[in-house]
Amino acid sequence: MKTTSEPLIQLHRLEWLDAESLAAPTRAATAFEAEPEVAPTVSAEELDRALDDTARQLSRAISRKRIERYARELLANRAELRAAELPLADPEELALVIYLRAYGDGTLGYRVEELDDQPLVEHNGFAFRDFYIKAVPA
Secondary structure, X not given: OOOOOHHXXXXXXXXXXXXXXXXXXXXXXXXXXXXXXXXXXOOHHHHHHHHHHHHHHHHOOOOHHHHHHHHHHHHOOOOEEXXXXXXXXXXXXXXXXXXXXXXXXXXXXXXXXXXXXXXXXXXXXXXXXXXXEEEOOO
16 A cells, blocks of 8 residues: 655665766855946046037937927928928938928827828938928917
8 A cells, every 4th residue: 555655755865976977066155246346437528528429319309399399490480381392401300300290180289281192202312202281370
C-alpha cells in the first residue's frame, strides 16, 4: 500500500563537484557597491548654448495656439484664402499647412472647406490638395 507522502519525498545524493566540469565555480555573495556618479562640469557658454537649443526646439512645437495665430496671420483682414496662395518656403511651413487643415473645424477662428475638384498644388517641391481657409465670424 502506498502512502500519500511518497511522491512528495525525494532524496538526492550529495557529491563533491566534478573537478573536470565546465560549469563556473560558485562564489560567495558580495554586497553591491555603486560607484559614485560624477556630474560633468558645464561651462556658462555650453549652458547658454543648450538653453538656446531647447528654446528653439520648443518654439518649433506645433500647438493649437500656434495654428490659430498662423491662420490669423494668413487671413489678416481677408474673409477667405486658398491654400494654393500660401507662400511655402521650408518643410516646417508644410507641417503648419497640414495642421491648419487638420484643425480647420471652426474652433480656432477659421474653417477649412474642401474644393470640389481639389486640384493638386505644388510649391517648392511640396504637393497637397487645394482647399479654402475661411474666417469664422466671432
